[in-house]
Amino acid sequence: MVSVLLIIGLFVAAFVGFNIGGSSTGVAFGPAVGSRLVRKFTAAVLFSAFAFLGAWTVGRNVIVTMSEGIVPATQFTPVAGVGVLFFTGLSLLVSNLYGVPASTSMTAVGAIVGLGLATDSLNAALMFTIVSAWIVAPLIGLAIGAVIGRYLYPQLEARMSFTRLQRQLIQIDRTGGLPRLRFNENASLRDIVGSALVLAIACYMGFSAGASNAANAVAPLVGNGALDVDQGVLLAVAAISLGGFTIARRTLATVGDGITDLPILAALIVSTVGATIITILSFYGIPASLAVSTTCCIIGLGWGRASRAATLAELATPKPAGEPRPNHPTGALATQAKEEGAAAGPTVGELATGEGPGPDEQPDEAPPIPEIGEEDMEELTAEALFDPAATTRIVALWILTPSLSVAGSYLLFAFLL
Template sequence: MVSTLVVVGLLVAAFVGFNIGGSSTGVAFGPAVGSRLVRKATAATLFTLFAFLGAWTVGRNVIATMSDGIVPAVQFSPIATVGVLFFTGLALLLSNLYGVPASTSMTAVGAIVGLGLATDSLNEALMFTIVSAWIVAPLLGFVTGAIVGRYLYPQLEAHLSFTRFERHLVQLDRSGNVPRLSLNTNAAPRDLVGSFLVIAIACYMGFSAGASNAANAVAPLVGNGSITIEQGIVLAVAAIGLGGFTIARRTLATVSDGITDLPILAALVVSSIGATIITVLSYLGIPASLAVSTTCCIIGLGWGRASRAATLAEIATRRTERELAAGLTTGALAASTGSDDRPTSPTIGELASSTAGERTGRRDGDRPVPPIGEEHIDELSAESLFDPAATRRIVILWILAPSLSVVGSYLLFSVLL
């Protein structure tokens, strides 16, 4: 009976990792694939490689926390292991059904908390630290995004170029006796810099995803001694990689569904900030949600971008209260900066859906950046990036999924254990 449950646990862990790879690969490499900088197979390969590096290094700390920190490892009986992994998989199912990025990490921790409450073995001090991090991390993402949006984003937008190539960036030249790699002849130096940033940050996202998510798939199995940490990392990353090479292809093709109006520069900024926050927390052994931190950063970045319509003195004296109340929205990220009322750089939606056409986002020269207080609020809020109803649904599910995980896990283990 025990061996059967262990096998079931391994299968459920592989299922969790498979779905993590399917969703995370598209989020990390959607802009790179849409820009035709890399192919889908290359994206899956790079994501798997960097996920493994993240899991093998800082990800060990998260596995240790979830396998023997929140509750003692002895509590992870075969039945408890399958139960915890079941609730983790349920979070992924809810996420897919409702199209909302539910936090797998928060739901997995919630299931372990339910186990700890049912067995009276919960490490309350550690949970206080984890919950505190769950509050601080999104706030940090929002504040950092707001600062970047207000003071740095316009300069970055003026100096960087992001191109969607008609042919892939790297070509295989078969004209000679020996095939050799060559760069797309249409790529200007500025395009190469932007392209390198897109790929580098996508790899960084893969590293962060591996560091934070490997534990969600295998921590209970490591806790009960069925596998070692090293074996757990290999299992998790193998399943993540399989998801990246299979179901992630659909995610990569439809990555624009929820972020059509998000410019590629904004995506790179929030990806960098979100991945850094989660990598630091993973190093500290704290499981946290990349989706939550990244989304809060998007909101902060849009608010900071829109706030450039007024100086701090004007905001403080409420001289622009009516304009700011109407315009300080994340729509500023989709601001029209070109003469044809379209963003000067392609959005993720255009890249992913192949509608950017010949529009490459290349500029003839660096355009001047208006000082803070001299940009018009109408130009900064040309379009709405977030649907308030959708945002409420996301926040509700972020709270609801871990809460249901705690309650369901507690009821289940109170009966079975």
């Protein structure tokens, strides 16, 4: 019976890792593939390599926390391990059905918490630390995004442009006796520098994804001794890589709902901020959600960009009752070039579908940057800064998904197992 449960546990763990790889590869390397910097196969290779690096280094700290810190390792019987992995896989299903970036990490922790409550073995002090990090990390992402959007984004937008090359940046030259690598002859120096930045951040995202997500797939199996930490990392990364080479080809084409409508500069900013927050938390062994931190950074970045239409004193002045407030993050992020009649930078989705501007369509000179308080509020918020209905649904599912995981896991282990 135990051997059968072990096989089931390994299968479910691989399934969880497979789905993580399928979704994370697209989010990390979507801009790089869409701008023709790398091919999908190359993206999968790079993602697998950096996910392994992240899981093998700081990611093992998260595995230790989830396999023996939240509850004692002795609680992870073969049956308990399968139960916890079941609720982790269920979170992926809920996320896909509702199209919301629900947190696999939060739901996996929720399932372990349910086990701890049912067996009266929960480490309450550690859970307080973890939950505190879940609250603080998104707020940090929101604040960093707001500061960048208000004070730095227009300058970055004016100095950086991204184009969709007609052929890959690095090509094989077969004209000589031996094949050799060379840069695309149509790529300018700005294209090369920008492409290097896109690729570096994509690899960094892969590192962060491996660091935070490996534990979600294998922590219960490490806890019950079926695998050691090294074996757990290898299994998780193998499953994640398989997802990256297979189902991720589709997500690389659609790039991922969370960043498709963002200008590529904004996508790179929020990816860097989100990955940095999660890497730091992973170093300290705290499981946290990359999707939640990144989404909050998107909201903050959009708010900060739109807030440039008013000074701090004007923002602090209460608005008259009934006066409409702007609301949607992505609409305000690419308006600067549009206001000046220049070609706005492509969005991630446009790059992925081939609609982004080519090298000849980029403006020769950056448009002037208005001072804070001088920009047109109607132009900045033409799309509305923030959709209350959509945001309410997202936040509700962020809370509901791990809560259901806790409740379901508790009922399972308290009354059925």
